[in-house]
Amino acid sequence: MSEFLETAPVWLKDWVLGLLAGFGVPGWILDLVAAGMVVGTCIGIFLGLFALMSVMERKILARCQNRYGPNRVGPFGLFQPVADGIKMITKEDIVPAAADRVVHFLAPVVMMVPALLVLAILPYGRDLVPVQLDAGILYFFAVGAGTEVAVFMAGWSSNNKYSVIGAMRAIAQMISYEMPLVIAALTAAMVSGSLAPQAIVEAQGPAGFLPGWYVFTPWGFVAALIFYTCALAESNRCPFDLPEGESELVAGHLTEYSGFKYATFFMAEYIGMFAICGLFVTLFLGGWQAPLPALGFVPSWVWFFAKVCAVAGSMVWVRATLPRLRIDHMLGFAWKFLLPMGFVTFLAAACWHYAGRGPAGWLASLAIVGAAYVALSANFSRRFSLERRVYQFSE
Amino acid sequence: MNEQKTSRWSESFAGRLLSGLRFPGAGLVKGLAVTARNFVGSYFEKDRLLTELYPEQRPRLPENSRSFPFLIYDGNDPEAGMRCVSCKICEKECPPQCIYIVQDRDAAGKALKRPRVFNIDISVCMSCQICVEVCPFESIRMDQVFEASSYDRFGSLVLTKRDLLKSNEYYHGIHPTEAAETDARIEADRKKKEAAAAAKAAKAAETAKAAAEKKEAPAA
């Protein structure tokens, strides 16, 4: 049974192709249909995840704030995304008079395309990888950089002061957080010896009864934290939602968008978030690897999507708690804390590898990472003078 | 003047442990921990969720709650049992001036102790219940009907005498203790008046008797 479930998607694809071949369909159409099916399922799954996430986020936020969250549309509010979709489509799409219409129209498209392209290289299951690329991680960051251009296009073309400030902030934030993101990903790729996501996942196979995920190694844990923080910044989510800082800039670069264009931005942001969660799971949480060999009967793609949903859930949890960073703190944090930590983790991973991955390697990398952390945080809190205040009282 | 650390939470064990760790992550973790406790708590501790699901769960209004004024009539005939004697004190005292009273006149033009027109414009009334406070005849009280929205901006926002008049039983229904006190006060006033009337009658009888005796004495 578990074997059948494991290969069900692939079996289904072959069955359909076989059926079509039976009808005497020419070869090149078959390939087209195969590709179409893969792309269709990928986009379908992630749109479904987006719909689910948009309501689950509101419900988790609500529960953290001791209220119910949407519960009117459908059982427990699960049809809320349908309602939101209809609302977004039927809403009037206002374009400011002095806006640069072409760029204003193109921005959501340019935002949506990389978010979808990036889904091609993620390993969803044991042999469920849409596109087998040797340099998958490189492809991910190359295409992922497109969102920065889209955000700036949106901000600049809206001809609105808030949007321009939001766009400037977006550029500063995304560029300065791209660097630590790439270095943290590089660490995992270096240790598993290949840039192909499939190979990285296989390198995190079970070692004895313990799962061989990178997150359980000292350098891996720190690299995962750095990657997670930068993932928050890349997808403009709290505490890095400065471009769309609604308490200062009304809605930042999205101020002049409404109707379906706003929905596209919204969708692109969520799918981008899922994509980077998928990469985080691939690099550090062992992709589709089961935590314990005994749990192998569960199909691999279930593990992958479970971990992605868990990481996305933690992003909502962070959003419910943390306030927004100020622009100079955010930039200072990236360049003065995350980047040095990234380099040190890179070094620690190397020490861990050459010290034979055993307890000696553990101790070495732990020492390096710990020392760097203490040094950097001491400098960090001294510069920000975050001291604890003692208050006088008078009778 | 005694010094004190920030306050109670930081004195508790968890607070000291977490805020004691001098690295930047401690505060964030403490915040995340509280949010998680609330998230889990909202499923188990029922008193955390205060939201009333309005149309399904009707709100339980406390007894003193007030929305717009209404007039009280005793017995079952609204017109006859009406307590209001159109003394127009409430019309004068109403801060936003939203009450309008026209005194009733009988055929001969003599003023009657009853209002012919008693309108309250509830788009202006701010339910401050000063009319209730200044009314000497306990004839106007605050209702608890808060669903007074209407589709028509002009017509239905002026409550006429017919809409305002409600029975004393209804008043006992919504404000039991206040209604009981009001009835007691009215009862006491009536008794005092009767006693006074009886006393006056008795005095009148005496003077009549004395006068009669005076008349008889000279006659006799």
Add this chain to the structure above:
Amino acid sequence: MKADFEQLHAAFPGVEWSENPSPSGQHSVVVGCADAVAAAEFLRDRLGYDFCSNVSGVDWPPRKVKETVVRKDVTDGVEKEIKETIERDVPGYLEAVYHLYSIGGRKGPLVLRMRTADRAEGARVPSLTPVWKSADFQEREAYDLFGITFDGHPDLRRILMWDEFEDFPMRKDYVAPDDYEYEPTPHDEILEKVRGGKEAA
């Protein structure tokens, strides 16, 4: 308060004391416009009144005051006092009232009053914002609602009304115009119907 007044009076003879008949017992000090700023600095630096809590404008329109005057009158050799009530019309003026407190000395309200020459062109009073910064917005409000011009105020503009508004709404003789930006609210039509006595019952 009386002690502080004595010291102030010693330094600035032009300062008078005005009784306040109400049971609150908060008497006030009337300061002439000439030495107002100097007196204010004296109060703040020497007497410690460093907190200017409240600045209010007050409008006293010209009014007729009945006074009973006792006049000695010698008629046909007999000296008699005759009580006569004569009507004296007091010229109107605007007033700026400052309530001053001392934070350190915990001293209560010292009420400082400054009166303008008249209610039209002469409605000018020296501004005390250079002495107490807290009087800034409140003086602007007194200018906006009463028309008291504060000389030496850093940024004397209207604060609550819109800039093109000419009149001074809080004056006693202000008549609200009936026609500006009239938007038919349900209230007016109803009020007209209700006041008009048209039978709604």
Add this chain to the structure above:
Amino acid sequence: MSVMPPLDSSRTLDVSLGPQHPSTHGVFRMNVTLDGETVVRLQPVFGYLHRNHEKIAETHSYLAAMPYTDRLDYICPITNNWAYALAVEKLAGIEVPERAEYIRVIVGEFTRLQNHAALLGFLAGDLGGWGTALLWAFRLREKILDLFESLTGARMMANYMRFGGCRCDLPVGWLEAARAVVRDAHGQLDELEALLTGNEIILARLQGVGALTGERAINGGFSGPVLRASGVDYDIRKVDRYGIYDRFRFRVPRGTAGDCFDRMMMRLLEARESVGILEQALAGIPEGPVVNPKAKQRGLRPPAGEAYGRIEGPKGELGFYLISDGTDRPYRYRVRPPSLINLTLLEELCIGTKLADVMVILGSIDIVLGEVDR
């Protein structure tokens, strides 16, 4: 201060924050001139909510003006009533019976507690905290508003104080409900504190922002928690000893640096002191009349003269300056709005800070536009 050196307008960007803006706490506009993200000039614009409350009160009798005072600072209506009632009592020399004084302290401290909790929530919202702290604060506020509704009849527009006491007595069972709310108030303040005070992001965003020295705060007319945050020990409950505050033991916190973090902590520590006062007041409330029977409410004609009554409102010193000419309408009725006067130094605090800080400084001063514009 607002006359700045001539700026070459090629480098600066004029942004109008408000009047319709998510975090200006109401209809309030700031014309901000930005050089990049740094504020170079800031000019507050008021008057969007101005309805000339003082002229209305001067054309109404003393009693009819009372419900309008609810609408001044609509977050704390009952303390507005209390300040107005106090001023009229000074003007007319009316005594207040014992039980009424206790009820006034209880209801006043409940108002202060829910105002400070609401402020912590709004400040977290201004910091970008997505309303978590706000909803927790409103959970506490919800319980207190239910107490107000069962006592005065309306959650916010209470119209509860009268000259010489309160309008009606406590309903049956109100004291037990009040004690229950006070019992778990500390728990809810703990949660707010754990979320807000330890968090490094909040520390970095609040500490050192909008700092103000004590002398400048006094000269600028600061009053209430924002004045005490600058280290000035001045609480009108201790200075004027109005009501029966001298019967309760409570402490007045004082800040050290006078920046936004200290202002937030002042609210938190004062909320805890208010819970302390509530416990003492709820324990010691005596029986007796709720309003002074000799005081006339409807046709009150105070003797000619003037009076300035003030209380320690949750936002600062709320004062009423009344001049009576013997008739039943006040000749002059002036409200000392703490929110407006606390904004006098807004420009001075905001120049040189970032755009995000302007929102935080405005949030930490805690203004309500009903009181600013009157």
